[in-house]
Amino acid sequence: MAARKPFVGGNWKMNLHTAEAHALARSVATSCDGREVDVAIFPAFPYLAEVGTVLQGQPQPGVMLGAQDVYHQSNGAFTGEVSVTMLQDLNVTVVLAGHSERRHVLGESDLLVNAKVRAALKAGLEVILCIGETLEQREAGQTDAVNAAQLCYGLAGVDPAQMSRVTIAYEPVWAIGTGRTATPQDAQDAHKAARGMLGHLFGATIAEATRIQYGGSVKAANAAELFAQPDIDGGLIGGASLKAEEFIGIVEAASNATVKG
Numbered sequence: 001m002a003a004r005k006p007f008v009g010g011n012w013k014m015n016l017h018t019a020e021a022h023a024l025a026r027s028v029a030t031s032c033d034g035r036e037v038d039v040a041i042f043p044a045f046p047y048l049a050e051v052g053t054v055l056q057g058q059p060q061p062g063v064m065l066g067a068q069d070v071y072h073q074s075n076g077a078f079t080g081e082v083s084v085t086m087l088q089d090l091n092v093t094v095v096l097a098g099h100s101e102r103r104h105v106l107g108e109s110d111l112l113v114n115a116k117v118r119a120a121l122k123a124g125l126e127v128i129l130c131i132g133e134t135l136e137q138r139e140a141g142q143t144d145a146v147n148a149a150q151l152c153y154g155l156a157g158v159d160p161a162q163m164s165r166v167t168i169a170y171e172p173v174w175a176i177g178t179g180r181t182a183t184p185q186d187a188q189d190a191h192k193a194a195r196g197m198l199g200h201l202f203g204a205t206i207a208e209a210t211r212i213q214y215g216g217s218v219k220a221a222n223a224a225e226l227f228a229q230p231d232i233d234g235g236l237i238g239g240a241s242l243k244a245e246e247f248i249g250i251v252e253a254a255s256n257a258t259v260k261g
């Protein structure tokens, strides 16, 4: 069975301008090189080219360039949207799909998330599919059901052979950007249930090989205990990815975690 190498993503959201993006990308690229962990950073669209140049310019480019979103159509009258091939032109290799801010602030449906997942995978990109419950859903005991439904919809029509390019990010909505983190045990329980659902969809071997990141107010100080959980394979990091020292500390915690699977 394939071991699950930890994977840490830095989602910069709608933050940073040219000079800051350049400096942060440089620090991350030089500090994360050569570690036993996969690392990706996700700048805002206008800075993908700039950040890509920084990453490519490293002696051994190791940090992946990621996009926070993608549109599923290949071209045409879709004002404001960005296609898979446009991202590939800029050397993007991984995209987020279904981030909770896109689902809950911008109103993206499961159907749209699924179209994006399929288009990105078809083109050969890696995908991080984000799932997670709201506070209301957690308090109603619906956490696992919500995650299962988002996995079913999000991965509908995905070929088992494509699953090696899929990572799941479990991000409880109430923990994102709020300073509230799920306890390691609560996060582990949700990850285990999500992995169980992957088993129903794709079989045990694929479920065991698929990485599931935790996201929601992860910091250098709490990363190690989260990443020590048996079903947590790194993290998707928002706020703390904007500070080089914090993000590098999180990557370090991931590289110190035991390899699972």
Ligand code: PEP
Binding pocket: 011, 171, 175, 176, 177, 178, 179, 215, 216, 217, 218, 236, 237, 238, 239, 240
């Ligand atoms: C995120 O945006 O994916 C996220 C987890 O944000 P934060 O780390 O700020 O909670």
